[in-house]
Amino acid sequence: MINMAHQVDAKERFYRNFRIQQSNIQEQITHLPSIAPVAGERQDATEHILTNISRLTNDVRDATHFLPAYDHRVYVNAVTALRKELDETTAKLAPKSRFQFRPRPARTLSHDDAPDSRRLVNPGATRDGSPTPKSSKSTNGKPPISPPLSPGERGRPRSPRAIKIENQTEAIITLPADHSRTSSAGQLTGLSNCVVNLAAPAVEASRASPFASLALRDISNSVIIAGHVDGPVHITGLRRCKVVVTARQVRIHDCTEVDFYLWVTSEPIIEGCKNVRFAPLPELWGVEKVENKWEEVKDFLWLKQGEQSPNWGVLPEGDRVNKEVWKGVLGEGEEKEDVKEVLGRFGIA
Structure with a gap:
């Protein structure tokens, strides 16, 4: 009787924990498009989501000793759905191929433009x-300045x-x-x-x-x-x-x-x-x-x-x-x- 009560309690705790993590991952996937791709920021966020999905996968695997077979399949399918949703989202965010190569114009730096x-x-x-x-490091005690605009860039939006x-x-x-x-x-x-x-x-x-x-x-x-x-x-x-x-x-x-x-x-x-x-x-x-x-x-x-x-x-x-x-x-x-x-x-x- 005690063992049965303990098993029910373990199932309930696992369910609550799973739902919290599932909700967290879904929210992260939903907001992934709003993260700028510059400097690898979006890639870092994607890797963090993958880590969370992997952690949830391990939790489900470790719960096989107290979860009924049917419940275990439900959890496995839920984790699979999260991974599929992430794959679909990242596929939509992938840059489109462009077969256009334009040389980058050289910039003329002028100290007066700083x-x-x-x-x-x-x-x-x-x-x-x-x-x-x-x-x-500074020069002559003065902090370095950021690159100025070239003369051709001045006046442009x-x-x-x-x-x-x-x-x-x-x-x-x-x-x-x-x-x-x-x-x-x-x-x-x-x-x-x-x-x-x-x-x-x-x-x-x-x-x-x-x-x-x-x-x-x-x-x-x-x-x-x-x-x-x-x-x-x-x-x-x-x-x-x-x-x-x-x-x-x-x-x-x-x-x-x-x-x-x-x-x-x-x-x-x-x-x-x-x-x-x-x-x-x-x-x-x-x-x-x-x-x-x-x-x-x-x-x-x-x-x-x-x-x-x-x-x-x-x-x-x-x-x-x-x-x-x-x-x-x-x-x-x-x-x-x-x-x-x-x-x-x-x-x-």
């Missing part, structure tokens, strides 16, 4: 997807530019005042002890468009002000950071000791995280009056019904960064500061 580069350190904004230099910032250490990084990011994607990778401000500069705030998507990966001891993202934000492998973002979706994986300040219209999702805390977007940023679900966090690796996941919590008001510190990093305070001093104000050593 945008305002104050406090700008190798932002990695490119027009053609080419990689940017990885070094953040600017096409969307992807923002790619990678492999930076102890840098303060901002966008140039003339940067247009309409429908562009952002990617920040391999940063350490940095302060990054991707919020629209004040002179452009009234006409700046949101990022289409954003990916943050492998960042430590840094402050990231991501600004407004119209689509999904994928955050992976952050350690001891402060992150501010307004977005439609936020997906967080394998992060430790990170404080998130969010305005998000869907439930934030965490997976494989420890000691992450959440707070609402600071009042300094104005957003549309829509529901903010910053504290409705879902931990996909915490399956105990009715119990709070120990992996995340609400950031106490007394521990939140105050308004004056946010103003300073947004440029309303001192213009030229040492990055270590700025990080110190945020409590990041």
Whole structure:
């Protein structure tokens, strides 16, 4: 009798766990088309979905000792349907073959054409997807500037530019005042002890468009002000950071000791995280009056019904960064500061 009750309980737990994972994977597949293909971001998301499907396949296989044969076949078919749905989605997103090869015109760089580069350190904004230099070393004490436009490009409407910032250490990084990011994607990778401000500069705030998507990966001891993202934000492998973002979706994986300040219209999702805390977007940023679900966090690796996941919590008001510190990093305070001093104000050593 006890064994039968235990078996029923195991079947029920497996059913709930399966449905949660199945729903998670279906949601990821549904939103895959909204992820920009630049810098391998969509490929990374696809591989993450494949990993989740593989994990679910193993769970079904391991459950054969307590699942009836009919139930087991139902679960196997459900996993097969997920893989088929992913294959169909990626097939639709595959680039169409084009039998046209045009030489890329050479660009003439002129120092006089460079945008305002104050406090700008190798932002990695490119027009053609080419990689940017990885070094953040300055010359004569001045930060390097981003590639200027050629004379032939001046006066022409600017096409969307992807923002790619990678492999930076102890840098303060901002966008140039003339940067247009309409429908562009952002990617920040391999940063350490940095302060990054991707919020629209004040002179452009009234006409700046949101990022289409954003990916943050492998960042430590840094402050990231991501600004407004119209689509999904994928955050992976952050350690001891402060992150501010307004977005439609936020997906967080394998992060430790990170404080998130969010305005998000869907439930934030965490997976494989420890000691992450959440707070609402600071009042300094104005957003549309829509529901903010910053504290409705879902931990996909915490399956105990009715119990709070120990992996995340609400950031106490007394521990939140105050308004004056946010103003300073947004440029309303001192213009030229040492990055270590700025990080110190945020409590990041």
